[in-house]
Amino acid sequence: MSPRSMSKDEKRAEILDAAIRVFARTGFHATKIEDVAREARVAKGTIYLYFDRREDILDAAFVRFADGVLTQMRAIAKAREPALSRLRSIVEAMLAGAQSGPDLARLVFDFWAARRIGGSGERPGTPVDFAGIYVEYRQLIGSLLEQAKDEGAVRADVPEDTPAVIVGLVEGLLLQCLVDPGALTPSRMAEPALAVILDGLAPGAPH
Amino acid sequence: MSPRSMSKDEKRAEILDAAIRVFARTGFHATKIEDVAREARVAKGTIYLYFDRREDILDAAFVRFADGVLTQMRAIAKAREPALSRLRSIVEAMLAGAQSGPDLARLVFDFWAARRIGGSGERPGTPVDFAGIYVEYRQLIGSLLEQAKDEGAVRADVPEDTPAVIVGLVEGLLLQCLVDPGALTPSRMAEPALAVILDGLAPGAPH
Amino acid sequence: MSPRSMSKDEKRAEILDAAIRVFARTGFHATKIEDVAREARVAKGTIYLYFDRREDILDAAFVRFADGVLTQMRAIAKAREPALSRLRSIVEAMLAGAQSGPDLARLVFDFWAARRIGGSGERPGTPVDFAGIYVEYRQLIGSLLEQAKDEGAVRADVPEDTPAVIVGLVEGLLLQCLVDPGALTPSRMAEPALAVILDGLAPGAPH
Amino acid sequence: MSPRSMSKDEKRAEILDAAIRVFARTGFHATKIEDVAREARVAKGTIYLYFDRREDILDAAFVRFADGVLTQMRAIAKAREPALSRLRSIVEAMLAGAQSGPDLARLVFDFWAARRIGGSGERPGTPVDFAGIYVEYRQLIGSLLEQAKDEGAVRADVPEDTPAVIVGLVEGLLLQCLVDPGALTPSRMAEPALAVILDGLAPGAPH
DNA sequence: TATGAATGAGCTTTCATTCAT
DNA sequence: AATGAATGAAAGCTCATTCAT
Numbered sequence: 001m002s003p004r005s006m007s008k009d010e011k012r013a014e015i016l017d018a019a020i021r022v023f024a025r026t027g028f029h030a031t032k033i034e035d036v037a038r039e040a041r042v043a044k045g046t047i048y049l050y051f052d053r054r055e056d057i058l059d060a061a062f063v064r065f066a067d068g069v070l071t072q073m074r075a076i077a078k079a080r081e082p083a084l085s086r087l088r089s090i091v092e093a094m095l096a097g098a099q100s101g102p103d104l105a106r107l108v109f110d111f112w113a114a115r116r117i118g119g120s121g122e123r124p125g126t127p128v129d130f131a132g133i134y135v136e137y138r139q140l141i142g143s144l145l146e147q148a149k150d151e152g153a154v155r156a157d158v159p160e161d162t163p164a165v166i167v168g169l170v171e172g173l174l175l176q177c178l179v180d181p182g183a184l185t186p187s188r189m190a191e192p193a194l195a196v197i198l199d200g201l202a203p204g205a206p207h
Numbered sequence: 208m209s210p211r212s213m214s215k216d217e218k219r220a221e222i223l224d225a226a227i228r229v230f231a232r233t234g235f236h237a238t239k240i241e242d243v244a245r246e247a248r249v250a251k252g253t254i255y256l257y258f259d260r261r262e263d264i265l266d267a268a269f270v271r272f273a274d275g276v277l278t279q280m281r282a283i284a285k286a287r288e289p290a291l292s293r294l295r296s297i298v299e300a301m302l303a304g305a306q307s308g309p310d311l312a313r314l315v316f317d318f319w320a321a322r323r324i325g326g327s328g329e330r331p332g333t334p335v336d337f338a339g340i341y342v343e344y345r346q347l348i349g350s351l352l353e354q355a356k357d358e359g360a361v362r363a364d365v366p367e368d369t370p371a372v373i374v375g376l377v378e379g380l381l382l383q384c385l386v387d388p389g390a391l392t393p394s395r396m397a398e399p400a401l402a403v404i405l406d407g408l409a410p411g412a413p414h
Numbered sequence: 415m416s417p418r419s420m421s422k423d424e425k426r427a428e429i430l431d432a433a434i435r436v437f438a439r440t441g442f443h444a445t446k447i448e449d450v451a452r453e454a455r456v457a458k459g460t461i462y463l464y465f466d467r468r469e470d471i472l473d474a475a476f477v478r479f480a481d482g483v484l485t486q487m488r489a490i491a492k493a494r495e496p497a498l499s500r501l502r503s504i505v506e507a508m509l510a511g512a513q514s515g516p517d518l519a520r521l522v523f524d525f526w527a528a529r530r531i532g533g534s535g536e537r538p539g540t541p542v543d544f545a546g547i548y549v550e551y552r553q554l555i556g557s558l559l560e561q562a563k564d565e566g567a568v569r570a571d572v573p574e575d576t577p578a579v580i581v582g583l584v585e586g587l588l589l590q591c592l593v594d595p596g597a598l599t600p601s602r603m604a605e606p607a608l609a610v611i612l613d614g615l616a617p618g619a620p621h
Numbered sequence: 622m623s624p625r626s627m628s629k630d631e632k633r634a635e636i637l638d639a640a641i642r643v644f645a646r647t648g649f650h651a652t653k654i655e656d657v658a659r660e661a662r663v664a665k666g667t668i669y670l671y672f673d674r675r676e677d678i679l680d681a682a683f684v685r686f687a688d689g690v691l692t693q694m695r696a697i698a699k700a701r702e703p704a705l706s707r708l709r710s711i712v713e714a715m716l717a718g719a720q721s722g723p724d725l726a727r728l729v730f731d732f733w734a735a736r737r738i739g740g741s742g743e744r745p746g747t748p749v750d751f752a753g754i755y756v757e758y759r760q761l762i763g764s765l766l767e768q769a770k771d772e773g774a775v776r777a778d779v780p781e782d783t784p785a786v787i788v789g790l791v792e793g794l795l796l797q798c799l800v801d802p803g804a805l806t807p808s809r810m811a812e813p814a815l816a817v818i819l820d821g822l823a824p825g826a827p828h
Numbered sequence: 829t830a831t832g833a834a835t836g837a838g839c840t841t842t843c844a845t846t847c848a849t
Numbered sequence: 850a851a852t853g854a855a856t857g858a859a860a861g862c863t864c865a866t867t868c869a870t
Contacts, residue, residue: 215850218850244853249851250851251852251853252851253850253851253852253853256851
């Protein structure tokens, strides 16, 4: 399976991918190192050649996930289109991403719970800059809003904290879809979400 | 301490309150039965006279928490005020609630992670109707929107899934605050949140 | 076997005794918690109700062993006899003690090796005052030497560090017996040991 | 680093030296093959080209250490001096040796503990003739005592087991110094040790 | 010869759950 | 009803040893 010529980084990535698959399927908390090893087709001990502790795998998985989202967002943000159009695309892309891999989105909750994000208890280990990732999400949205303002596509008095509202709206919507996949699907939510966001930002009369 | 005359239900509630305090402080995953017992001033074995399994305590805790929110929402929804004003109050109340007890909000993540909400894996035990709770959230909002429509306070073409967008927006915003408490606080977010929600729903030009 | 009425301390002592038996038989390093549990007729987990860590058992075992020796020494030192005679008795008693339980004496090496006595590496956990025990050994001998001097039974110019020499001699002799039980037995060594010690201390012509 | 022309034995010796350094520093029990490899500047697997099992390294280390001591003792024993003087030199040399490398002396405990010297449990592998080494120690001392007797430098009725007493005294003294390096140093112990040994053996009145 | 990635048996430790009192 | 000592399954992690290159 794994060629002997594989570099240390590649092997690590391979194990990480396996771990993400299992976490998504079983949940981090219920996933044993043994499970990750089996999925990655290696022995238990091998895992520890690439990760110091079980929790580090979760951290790495989250970072890989978040990086993917950020990369996609940055690409869209750089497109040659009106800012408002790019904002719309970003919202659609995030919802579409969750559509294709809902289990992966779940990983975020596991991460929150395991890492006690927002809790008063502290956890050992090198912390993942969770907040920093959201700061960048918001900055990206904020920068688009500024451009849209300059382009006259958005009201001039948009409150400062609006990026957080938009990011929250998208993430919260994903939660809803995760909780009640029967009633709600991400793709179907794009239109009403944008209706709320954009019409609220429109300079003149909506639509 | 606990009077001999206490009923089984009262005692159970007392233990549950203790558990919620510890879960909020320490996180469910890191909370041992022993910790709950200590907080409730009973012996470890006593817990098992009121709950069959450890996870049942988390379920019960979540239900009690969600019931509290719903009760509050229902009360506001019944007030003698314009529907739009009640909608605004609900949003403000939810954000204010998180403001006063951020640790309690964290319980929701623990619940998701432990109960594998939205995941493909199944968990044993009597399931809590997680989705149902959100259905009721959305119905409450949806009903207010209908009334607001009738009152002419809201555009007639508000998309059907808008309640999910609003609930998501509030929950997502809470997540943001939890993740980055330094930069964001729930109370400060009420105004920009309502700016996005309400102006987006307004019939004519915003404001 | 173990009556339910046993106090926590008694139970701890019982486990400790079992542990000492196994350590003596198998060596600390090769002894698994499981082995101790089996010898003590309890489950593995029970051990941890009385000792926090595996190493703590060794510490406690050593302390119990050393306390026994010290108690015996103190008792002899208080006897109503000439000081020199009591010194002789102490040497004989220590050698006789090792005679009856050579395996127990081995425990000391395990302790040294595990606790890295005298080494540059540090170990975690509450340290056992190893040096302090030997300080007391030496003080006891030293005090007897002083009395013997006053009684004129010993030369006046005995060097200050002589107690260390005597303690060392006895312990070192025990090592020899441990290493080569075929050729040497503690009981047989008492006479030559005393011949070296006492005649060396005699004021006039030896014997 | 290591020249290609190095013989198998030389390489083995080089690894052994590295191992002794690490054992002395860290203790055998806490030393991993990896540590030895790093110190010897070879890969882990290379160790196994020269030693079959981890314990064999300890055995070899001990033998090399003991051989060094014996060689030194033999050299002194052959000197052209009165036997008593040579005995004195040997005692001084052993104490001085420990003075220069206390960590190395610790190796002996590790060896005892790991090899279960004196214990009832048996260990696999080719055993090191631990007892034999001490036999030779004692024979060397015994032979010197005989010569001293012939030279009239020592009482005629020295008990047969006196060599064991002397060897034990020196070793035991070293233990004391190891245990309580603050209070005792080997070099300072030479004089009181010899006072006990020699004056005890003197034919007429001491000094 | 030398390497070092891979292995997996085996250990310590934890803790939900039970049950005799 | 209440207790808390006892249990033992279960899991994370280590590291001596192997072996393909």
